[in-house]
Amino acid sequence: MKLIGPFKQIITLANLPLKGKINEEQLEIIHDGGIIIEDDKILTIDDFNSLVSSYPQIEIEKIETEQILLPGFVDSHTHICFGGNRAKDFAMRLDGKTYLEIAESGGGIWSTVTQTRNKTADELKDITLKNSTQLSKQGITTAEVKSGYALSVEDEIKMLEAINMANQESEIDLLPTFLGAHMKPKDFEGTNKEYLELLVKDVFPQLQSKKLANRIDIFVEQSAFTVEEGDYYLNEAQKQGFEITIHADQFTAGGSYLATKYNALSADHLEFSEEEEIKNLANSDVVATVLPGASIGLGMRYAPARKLLDAGCCVSIASDWNPGSAPMGNLLTQASILATFEKLSMAEVLAAITFRAAKALNLSDRGTIEKGKKADFVSFSTFDYRNIIYQQGQLQPTSVWKNGKQINL
Numbered sequence: 111m112k113l114i115g116p117f118k119q120i121i122t123l124a125n126l127p128l129k130g131k132i133n134e135e136q137l138e139i140i141h142d143g144g145i146i147i148e149d150d151k152i153l154t155i156d157d158f159n160s161l162v163s164s165y166p167q168i169e170i171e172k173i174e175t176e177q178i179l180l181p182g183f184v185d186s187h188t189h190i191c192f193g194g195n196r197a198k199d200f201a202m203r204l205d206g207k208t209y210l211e212i213a214e215s216g217g218g219i220w221s222t223v224t225q226t227r228n229k230t231a232d233e234l235k236d237i238t239l240k241n242s243t244q245l246s247k248q249g250i251t252t253a254e255v256k257s258g259y260a261l262s263v264e265d266e267i268k269m270l271e272a273i274n275m276a277n278q279e280s281e282i283d284l285l286p287t288f289l290g291a292h293m294k295p296k297d298f299e300g301t302n303k304e305y306l307e308l309l310v311k312d313v314f315p316q317l318q319s320k321k322l323a324n325r326i327d328i329f330v331e332q333s334a335f336t337v338e339e340g341d342y343y344l345n346e347a348q349k350q351g352f353e354i355t356i357h358a359d360q361f362t363a364g365g366s367y368l369a370t371k372y373n374a375l376s377a378d379h380l381e382f383s384e385e386e387e388i389k390n391l392a393n394s395d396v397v398a399t400v401l402p403g404a405s406i407g408l409g410m411r412y413a414p415a416r417k418l419l420d421a422g423c424c425v426s427i428a429s430d431w432n433p434g435s436a437p438m439g440n441l442l443t444q445a446s447i448l449a450t451f452e453k454l455s456m457a458e459v460l461a462a463i464t465f466r467a468a469k470a471l472n473l474s475d476r477g478t479i480e481k482g483k484k485a486d487f488v489s490f491s492t493f494d495y496r497n498i499i500y501q502q503g504q505l506q507p508t509s510v511w512k513n514g515k516q517i518n519l
Contacts (some may be wrong), residue, residue: 362496
């Protein structure tokens with residue numbers, strides 16, 4: 111048992127709604143507070159001096175400078191397991207080249223597929239681990255990591271093995287998701303449907319027998335898989351007991367329909383969700399995960415986060431860190447920029463990268479600072495929590511705790 115504090119402010123994010131709007135007046139703020147942890151869980155939070163008096167023999171981890179405390183951040187959509195680099199693609203995009211022109215020059219997603227296939231599982235593990243360390247320095251204590259850059263049975267399994275190996279060594283939690291249905295690979299001679307049937311027949315059983323992943327994702331888009339093809343694939347995934355998430359409505363609407371039909375954990379992207387899609391999401395338990403990093407990377411419109419919240423959706427914000435469309439990988443900066451364009455309250459932003467993001471991963475044991483939750487939290491050297499969003503990612507964490515243990519930043 112240990113007492114950590116005092117903190118100028120502890121923003122617990124407790125007792126807030128999972129869906130819809132949140133204003134700053136709803137935030138619980140404990141001033142000059144302390145937090146007691148036992149093993150890897152939070153035991154209690156209160157005024158620091160009161161806790162010292164109530165637990166006179168307790169070990170104290172004294173905070174000597176002015177700091178505020180928040181729950182550890184959750185990045186619920188990343189692609190941090192990949193080989194190679196796509197800086198050339200980005201430069202060509204800035205020069206006005208189209209996706210087709212970039213692909214024809216040897217770029218695009220297929221260049222990442224080729225480079226990822228050429229990596230060993232150990233090399234991919236090391237890349238994922240290095241990237242996860244960058245996430246931890248940002249205050250992220252849980253991150254989802256997708257496969258989907260290998261696009262063959264053998265190599266997708268290799269990616270998932272690498273992600274799981276990285277999780278064993280990482281200081282933060284890495285949750286694997288199978289995204290073999292990212293696109294049909296160029297070297298697969300059959301149809302889209304036949305490729306999906308191959309994944310169902312040859313990969314799904316291995317995911318379960320080897321305990322590689324319990325989450326299935328598919329990119330539903332004109333350039334990837336149709337709604338009808340996604341319908342088949344998700345039906346098979348649901349029948350076999352997998353959790354579901356979907357790349358939906360990024361360039362055209364349609365994928366979010368499948369998300370609500372199959373009660374997916376989340377529908378991610380949503381840049382082209384309109385009134386009907388927003389209404390359907392609001393009437394469901396699907397988390398609407400918006401990815402401002404992809405909008406910044408591609409120079410396109412943001413997901414309608416304000417409309418989603420006003421309609422009553424549960425909105426999370428994730429980085430989409432990947433080598434192609436979202437290379438920034440800085441969740442706090444992206445979320446802060448999105449807030450300025452979509453007019454999100456600071457409370458809504460913080461909810462979207464903590465407990466609402468945890469909901470997108472079906473995790474109820476983290477994302478808030480309250481009794482019984484995981485002792486995952488992050489501190490910043492400032493006198494006011496609002497400075498974190500105000501400085502748009504320039505203010506970096508001072509300390510990060512995972513399962514009650516401080517991570518070496």
